[in-house]
Amino acid sequence: MTEVQVRDLTIEYQTSAGWLPAVAGASLDLRAGEITGLVGESGSGKSTLALALLNAVPEPGRVAAGSVEVAGVGDVLSLSGKQLRKVRGGELGYVFQASQNSMNPLKTIGKQLLDLGRSHEVKDLRALIARAKDLANRMGMDGDRVLDSYQHQLSGGMRQRIGIVFALVLNAKVLILDEPTTALDMLSQAAVLDIVRTVHDENQLSTLIITHDIGAISEIADRLAVMYGGRIVEDGPLLDVLRRPTHPYTRALIGATARITGDVDAARALPGRPPDLTTVARVGCVFRDRCPFAVTACADTEPPLVVGEAGRRRACHVEPSTVLSGTPGTPAAVGGQP
């Protein structure tokens, strides 16, 4: 069952050069019981897309087109005021980027939890506290102690877990995590990823994890969507995509990840730099400047996101087999420094 359906979503930001798209015609499904990983470099539009799921795109941005259908709620983009507020934190739980630093330093965690309950007009605040304690305990923390703590008394990994408690305490069915492990060390990262997988399974959630670290996400996700220049360029079942990346960008991203196994010399940094709003190509494929496989068609026509076999989609003019075998000028041949 599909819990969240994003269709043809276009989000624009106002710049001195006019309205420019940060997300262009993105379509994505979040299915019940699945963890979807959304990967891409900084500026690929992944956080903007995630904020649109809450209809919370910040100024000077606007949703120019598209819809976000959430099961049991309808199109979030058409909601406003009280209804919207109820959905945010209610059906849709969101753990913000650097959520370690998104708590009020002057209030204990418990008081902030009560604020959350009141703003959502929860009648039974005791039950809310009990549920929060239960969630905290299941994540390996001492619930009582945590609720009595100020944020500075907790470690980075614990604050990240509390972010997840806040997102889930109102029984959200959809959990969105923006860069949940970026500021954490390896041991805390492993613990947080493990907890995300556990609470996801226990509560039968639809989870979306946004990250630039394809290695971290591959540990727990079921599906992988790759974003570049505001477009989803490839998606599909995670194992299949990692084994057989058919978009040159996905392939390069996997090859550019520092790994603990494998040949050190085989790894390549991605050439060039990721585009931002003003430098992203208006015509043709957005990745062509950095693509070792680029052909003439890439300069004129933007490749559509085409559904392929085994639940996979890709947006590329080059044949999948060519990308897989890496023949015409492998990424290695391009090299160069960004």
Added chain:
Amino acid sequence: MIEARGITRTYASHGAFTGARTVQALRGVDFTLPAGGAVSFIGESGCGKTTLGKILTGLETFDGGELVVDGVELSRLKPRRRAEYFRRIQMIHQDPYSALNPTRPIEATLGAPLRMRARQTGADPAKWRERASELLTLVGLEPEAVLPKYPHQLSGGQRQRVVIARALTVDPQVLIADEAVSMIDVSMRLGILGLLRDLRSRLGISLVFITHDVATARYVGEGGELHVIYRGEVVERGLTDDVILTPVHPYTQCLLSAVPIMRGLEEPGPDRTAPTRALDERSPTPGCLFEPRCPFATEECFTTHPTLVPLDAGPASAARTGEAGAGTDTAANTDAETDTGAGTAEHQHACLHPQARRVVGVEIEVGAAST
């Protein structure tokens, strides 16, 4: 180049409610960094690795042990005279977004230290611009495009390259990279690591690489040593590949187990493990510091404090227990044996019950797996 002998650093804090308490950030760290060499320190947050980096660059004092730079014991020098030695050791900071002054263009950021250095060496300070271009080219940037820009006009990877260029303005012999890639996009990390490796081979610059991400330590180049640091104490060290492939200390094994598996391309190591609980600095640890969290701890670990011993059953470890000897038999693979006598690159550990475990991911044949 740099030799550290038993460096200790203790912080005393007086909380309003907690009372006086001391934190031992470093408990006697030794290492030797030869010219052109590379030493990586790995450990989780709060293990003292950043303190070590600050001590090495002179930003922090040490209260025990000795730091020797080019044969000179720094604690014997007056602070003013130390400056020349610390000039040779430069720091690359973690966060390229806050390490550069946002109100100064890159030419000002590089120009000031270049002119200062030119006055020291007797070169012509007016030629700083040529030198700046040279440095930016060296770090892989286009000088003409970058010099007039402000930091906010550059990407994270470009900023980190500027930070590295700035460190190079004063002709250092050692670079201290404290989490130099952890704030940078994964796709850009290898580029920065490749640059550091390049600086080692082309300029003979030594590198101290401080990180929590073990995988990145593999990319700093040939002959790199890995030191695993836990609560201010080195618990295992050796050549980077030796430690990664045959870790014997349970803490190292926990750290390596935490490295995410690229599923589809790797499968988890058969002996993957995790700490039994989170770090609690307040629990007493008369014996092994890692004992409260160690999945393999015994009674002995609580009472006896292990010190670094060579992995090959030397007199010290053989005398301790028979079991330790048995453990090393399995661990002493060909790598460890060939390294014996290679000085500091010898594989050493501080564990009473060393046992090699295969915890890192294992690469799988992609072709075979997809059929």
